Amino acid sequence: MIKSDYLPSGFLQPLQDYLRQRALPAQDLLHELDACLESPNVPSERFCELLDAVWHAAPVSALGIRLGLATHPGQFGVVGYLVSYCGTLGQALARYYRYQRLLQQGLDSRGELKDGVLYMRWTQAVAKTPLATEFSIAVFVSLCQALIGRAITPVRAGLPFARPANADVYQALLGCPVEFDRPAIELAIPEYLLALPISGKDPYLLGLLEKQAQALLNQLPQLDTSAAGASFQRVQDQIVESMKNGDVSAAAVASALNYSLRTFYRELRSAGYSYRGLLAHTRHTLARQYLADPALAQTDVALLLGYSEQSSFIRAFRSWTGMTPGEYRSHLARKAGQVTG
Structure with a gap:
């Protein structure tokens, strides 16, 4: 069982931007974010604490969704750059699954194509607070949108916490029906999106980054990959x-x-x-x-x-x-x- 885990520190940038854009009186928190951004990774538990601190500074509905939608591929570390150079969204998601442990070692995600829809679900061993799961699903939507250069309309979404009083905000932000009390984070998108091209396609850079990603993956403790x-x-x-x-x-x-x-x-x-x-x-x-x-x-x-x-x-x-x-x-x-x- 994973007791500690790490995320790319780039995921903290939307938190910092959010505080600064709203001129919130949170200088100590901004200093903490500055310090964490100096490292390539941040402990998942620390990320959850900082996310919670931002919410207390500005307690708005679905804050994790709002912050996650403000991310871009460069904040995903090497995985973000790697998928940006793929040919299609389908190829990018295949590599996302292959190298997902570079995002979070405790990230376990699966996808299934059925009747013209790609159904995805994932769990996070450490970063599993409601705010963190909100952030996670929105980050994934933001990544897909950035890669194909257009907004996507998911078929449905699911979150693993109790339905909040302001549930309509989630549907408005994600653009699809959202279910709560699910066993995992869930997202379904139309299959045709997988064939859409990525404007930054570059086979040479993709090859270089894949070698780098594989080398980094080899350095992680080995898990059972028979299900891959x-x-x-x-x-x-x-x-x-x-x-x-x-x-x-x-x-x-x-x-x-x-x-x-x-x-x-x-x-x-x-x-x-x-x-x-x-x-x-x-x-x-x-x-x-x-x-x-x-x-x-x-x-x-x-x-x-x-x-x-x-x-x-x-x-x-x-x-x-x-x-x-x-x-x-x-x-x-x-x-x-x-x-x-």
């Missing part, structure tokens, strides 16, 4: 490779990764993924890239994605985007015309 399962990126890469052979069945991908089909499914479930969801995400991402290339016929795109029939590709693409492939290309042409005009 097959990594999102490794399976996705193999799906792309299998498309060349025209066989993207789970059996073919599992065999190429040296898994039995039963073990493959079990490890994907343990990591919070489904093969159907990963395949759809990969096809959706590639379809948008291929359709943006006028040299590729629509039939060629369907074959490149491993569809034996074009009608199956059209149905799938409409389910992802609400448009047929032809309508999507017309949409791209109109946008290009507006830019050049």
